[in-house]
Amino acid sequence: MHFLDSSYFRDHGTSRTLPSPVEVLARSLINQRPSNPPPVKFEELNLIVKFGPTISTSEALCLWAIRKFLYGQVPVPEVYGWDSDGRHVFIYMELIHGVTLFERYDSLSSDDKRAICQSLRTIMSQLRAIRQSPSNQVIGSITHGPLQDRILDSYPGTGPFPSVREFHDHLSWLWRRIAPEPEKVSDPWRKSLPDDGPIVFTHSDLHRKNIIITSTTPTRVLSIVDWEQAGWYPDYWEYCKATYSVGDWEDWRCGGWIDSFLTPHPQSKEAWDFTCNSIGGF
Template sequence: MSTKPPTPLVNLPNGAQTEMNFLESTWFKTHGLTREFPSPEEVHALAPKENLVPVKFVDLDLVVKFEPNVSTSEAIRELPVPEMILSRLRTLRQNESEQAIGSLSHSPSLDQVLEFRSLLRPFLTVASFHDWLSWLWCRHDPDPQSVPDVWRQELPDNVPIVITHGDLHRSNIIVTATSPTRVLAVIDWEQAGWGPDYWEYCKAKVTAHYNKDWRGWIDVFLEPHPSALEAFNWYADTPGAL
């Protein structure tokens, strides 16, 4: 793995802002010189009525995603091919004074597995995050500390905190329509944030269909974490845990 200095959060998209323009992007350097973004009225006019899906503006080479929960945290730049995307993302590190598990802007995690869970907050260490996961499923016991949790030991406290996409499956990976096939971009960064190194693997496995070949490919471009995956599945499947 290549090494880079810590990347301050100020250099990443800030989900607290309601609007951000990336003037160095390809769109602003081409269409943005003479055209404007579609208005909300134009987007809604082309959107299917039955559900909220991205709307394509072919003449602008633009896809517009809209829904109540979309934030500027999703605006991570396009990076080529899955292996390079993940290896490059993992070279980014928070400054020690800023380190936390949570959203890119250090608010509580936006991951759908964790959202709205009791006492969700930014966690300053991997161990405190794991202790919280363990506490969640036994918190209704009169003495939670006395409840044995064999899965807690399967979660490694010594892994780094890295940027995690959180929803890595085939429908979020754009590839070329012609051969040889190349990956153009990974999209839909709604759940992205800072998480333990194994979290990307667990989320990708959980969202992959057991009978599809995609599930096997996950072990090729992500480092497998079988023990952490078992613990993840336990916490996710136990009623009242997550």
């Protein structure tokens, strides 16, 4: 799939093709990191290609949908197309010229961090505007397929789930499944996972490495990247994942910055932490 109306083809002409999978692999480090190769940059084309055994077109569809329906509100790389060589999916997208929040974090002032978090709060509120049809609500990928979250992808049964309750029952079963009689093992945390909460569209990996900001002052959020785990999740999931992926001693977490742009869910987080630690984390 090539989007001929994208800026890549407008800038280079529709006769200019995207680099083939063979060309991407020739520039890649796949021999050093076969299970998780880093994206390949084509600086001369303002292009980056994400590929690997765990990459799917679901991520490309996320980026395409967000840019189409929330253009100017949720900053994401423009998708130029995707391809496959039978082993890997290749996603061709805009190269964002900036640095990650993780790279620049220690040099940022409190005012810089506050401005970033205000932007992120606005971005997240806009992202939540994406809704499923009330008559077709599921916990699953953007296309209502299986969930892509790394916490779950090593275990059986990743959905989609027709309700929040069935998803929570599955989480509860995952950590009890190794017991000789799992149905007889009580789950003290199950009641802390709310079955009546809303299902929202979720990035599911808001790590500082996935937030691209300017390299100079004034500091601005340029893009949110790495949407491979995104999909429809309970509303607490974003907060739990964002806090789980950073040490509780780190300023990004203990300084209250995450809580300033994502709504805290303390009760759900306790249950979520227990469940995910019990099944092995990610």
